[in-house]
Amino acid sequence: MKFLAKVIKDFPWFLWSGWGSIASIFLFLAVWEMGFQTYGELILPSPKTVFEVMGTLLRDASFHTDVYLTVKRGLIGFSVSLLLGSVLGLTAGYFVTASVMSRPIVTVLVGIPPIAWIVLAMIWFGLGDMTVMFTVVIASFPIVFTGALQGSRTIEGELKEMMESFHIGFLQKVRDLYFPHLFSYLFPSWISALGMSWKIVIMAELLSSSDGIGASLAVARSHLDTPLALALVSAIIGVLFFIEYVVLEPMKREIESWRN
Amino acid sequence: MAQLEVRELNFYYGFTQILKGINFSLEEGKIIGIVGPSGGGKTTILKLCANLLDVTEGEIQNSFSRSSVAFQDPRLLPWKTSLENIMMPLHVKMKERELQEKATALALKFGLDKSDLIKYPKDLSGGMRQRVSFARALILEPELLFLDEPFSALDIGLKKELQGFVLEACEKQKMSVLLITHDLMEAIKLCDTILLLKSDPGEIVARYTIETPQKERDDALMFERTKAFLEETLIREIFEIKVGA
Numbered sequence: 001m002k003f004l005a006k007v008i009k010d011f012p013w014f015l016w017s018g019w020g021s022i023a024s025i026f027l028f029l030a031v032w033e034m035g036f037q038t039y040g041e042l043i044l045p046s047p048k049t050v051f052e053v054m055g056t057l058l059r060d061a062s063f064h065t066d067v068y069l070t071v072k073r074g075l076i077g078f079s080v081s082l083l084l085g086s087v088l089g090l091t092a093g094y095f096v097t098a099s100v101m102s103r104p105i106v107t108v109l110v111g112i113p114p115i116a117w118i119v120l121a122m123i124w125f126g127l128g129d130m131t132v133m134f135t136v137v138i139a140s141f142p143i144v145f146t147g148a149l150q151g152s153r154t155i156e157g158e159l160k161e162m163m164e165s166f167h168i169g170f171l172q173k174v175r176d177l178y179f180p181h182l183f184s185y186l187f188p189s190w191i192s193a194l195g196m197s198w199k200i201v202i203m204a205e206l207l208s209s210s211d212g213i214g215a216s217l218a219v220a221r222s223h224l225d226t227p228l229a230l231a232l233v234s235a236i237i238g239v240l241f242f243i244e245y246v247v248l249e250p251m252k253r254e255i256e257s258w259r260n
Numbered sequence: 261m262a263q264l265e266v267r268e269l270n271f272y273y274g275f276t277q278i279l280k281g282i283n284f285s286l287e288e289g290k291i292i293g294i295v296g297p298s299g300g301g302k303t304t305i306l307k308l309c310a311n312l313l314d315v316t317e318g319e320i321q322n323s324f325s326r327s328s329v330a331f332q333d334p335r336l337l338p339w340k341t342s343l344e345n346i347m348m349p350l351h352v353k354m355k356e357r358e359l360q361e362k363a364t365a366l367a368l369k370f371g372l373d374k375s376d377l378i379k380y381p382k383d384l385s386g387g388m389r390q391r392v393s394f395a396r397a398l399i400l401e402p403e404l405l406f407l408d409e410p411f412s413a414l415d416i417g418l419k420k421e422l423q424g425f426v427l428e429a430c431e432k433q434k435m436s437v438l439l440i441t442h443d444l445m446e447a448i449k450l451c452d453t454i455l456l457l458k459s460d461p462g463e464i465v466a467r468y469t470i471e472t473p474q475k476e477r478d479d480a481l482m483f484e485r486t487k488a489f490l491e492e493t494l495i496r497e498i499f500e501i502k503v504g505a
Contacts, residue, residue, distance in 0.1 A: 027333070158331075158333070158335055159335060159337065161307075161312055161335075162329070162331065162335040164311075164312055164330060165310055165312060165329035165331075165406075166328055166348070166349040166400070168331075168348075168349070169352065171352075172351060172352055176337060176340070176348060176351075177337065180339040181339075222275070235493040245307075257380070258338050258339040258381075258382065259338075259382070260382050
């Protein structure tokens with residue numbers, strides 16, 4: 001509770017420190033506008049048009065269902081990979097053999113491009129929810145897994161010895177040593193996995209689904225509706241910004257204030 | 261009377277013998293120093309005595325009820341503030357508020373500022389970290405304190421200060437100390453008995469007792485004793501001091 005209060009209290013300062021980012025966003029918009037003036041409406045609609053389209057989108061009920069569907073698929077996929085990756089990674093890290101054996105497998109998983117997984121998933125599961133979620137899981141799982149593996153491999157022998165020299169009980173060891181240490185590895189990996197999930201869910205939907213934001217993007221493409229496509233992309237980025245800067249970043253600052 | 265007794269202790273890492281026939285006993289309120297060159301198995305003796313390694317051959321009997329270790333490096337938990345680090349050993353054994361008061365008092369006595377208490381180890385200087393580490397070791401009010409070269413990275417002033425705290429606790433609380441060091445002068449300043457350990461394998465080759473009480477050991481006495489030690493052939497051989505150097 002105290003922790004939450006601190007996060008909320010620090011939030012205005014965090015926002016104030018965001019002027020630099022806001023300035024760079026406006027600079028980006030200016031370059032965009034320049035692109036519009038050079039190439040015209042069809043290639044690159046002006047930011048104004050795009051935001052207007054986004055405004056109508058936001059009032060559109062079918063867009064709401066699309067967002068809901070996409071977020072749902074993304075979150076389910078993310079949660080599954082978070083759970084699987086954390087549990088398997090921590091276990092694998094605990095056994096030397098398992099960690100040695102799992103490395104090449106992880107390399108293979110990371111090496112296969114998500115687009116290849118989508119093709120396979122479409123063959124295995126057909127078009128629909130399952131394909132999308134499967135791709136999200138398979139793409140973000142290795143990130144969490146590697147984080148968890150590294151976390152449990154790197155528990156410091158020296159600190160463990162120090163705890164033992166004070167005859168610290170197992171529960172306190174978990175609370176004061178294992179948990180903070182593992183968390184410092186897990187949390188960043190969860191964040192990157194979340195970002196990955198969000199991107200993959202859109203891509204998978206675009207190729208394999210008839211609803212969701214990704215599918216709308218596919219429709220916009222087939223109609224050559226550039227303003228709609230850009231509005232969708234902006235909405236996607238907006239969600240990512242919200243999660244990254246409003247939810248995760250303040251939490252991360254608080255949790256990791258002990259770090260250099 | 262509580263004591264730590266080590267009898268016929270041998271220790272091996274794989275096939276390499278690290279320690280051979282170690283014998284000594286540490287009485288209440290006394291300070292024993294184990295002196296020898298680096299890599300000679302000094303720290304292994306300490307770890308065996310502190311129960312951080314399992315004894316395979318020989319016997320260690322420890323009838324002291326509480327012990328703690330101050331390591332060469334501070335070994336603080338990076339995600340805890342100084343105060344929380346000091347409180348750590350007693351966290352489940354005492355009420356939060358009392359513990360906090362006790363830890364604060366101890367920290368202030370050890371020369372930390374109030375503002376240092378809420379800092380994380382990364383924001384403290386090396387000397388400050390070692391103070392925190394010492395406070396953490398002493399908050400338990402141990403009957404037996406293991407010191408593994410904890411002064412070696414400190415400046416002269418801080419070294420003297422922390423050594424003073426150790427001597428004070430020995431006198432007032434009858435604390436016993438097992439000190440590991442490669443610094444002869446430090447051993448002469450603090451110890452009642454000095455064990456000289458040769459390496460490959462670690463074996464006690466000489467024992468020296470210093471009768472003068474620690475309080476009366478002034479610089480003149482220390483320099484004189486150190487000089488006498490350095491002139492001994494045995495010490496020269498063990499520390500591989502070249503003749504004429």
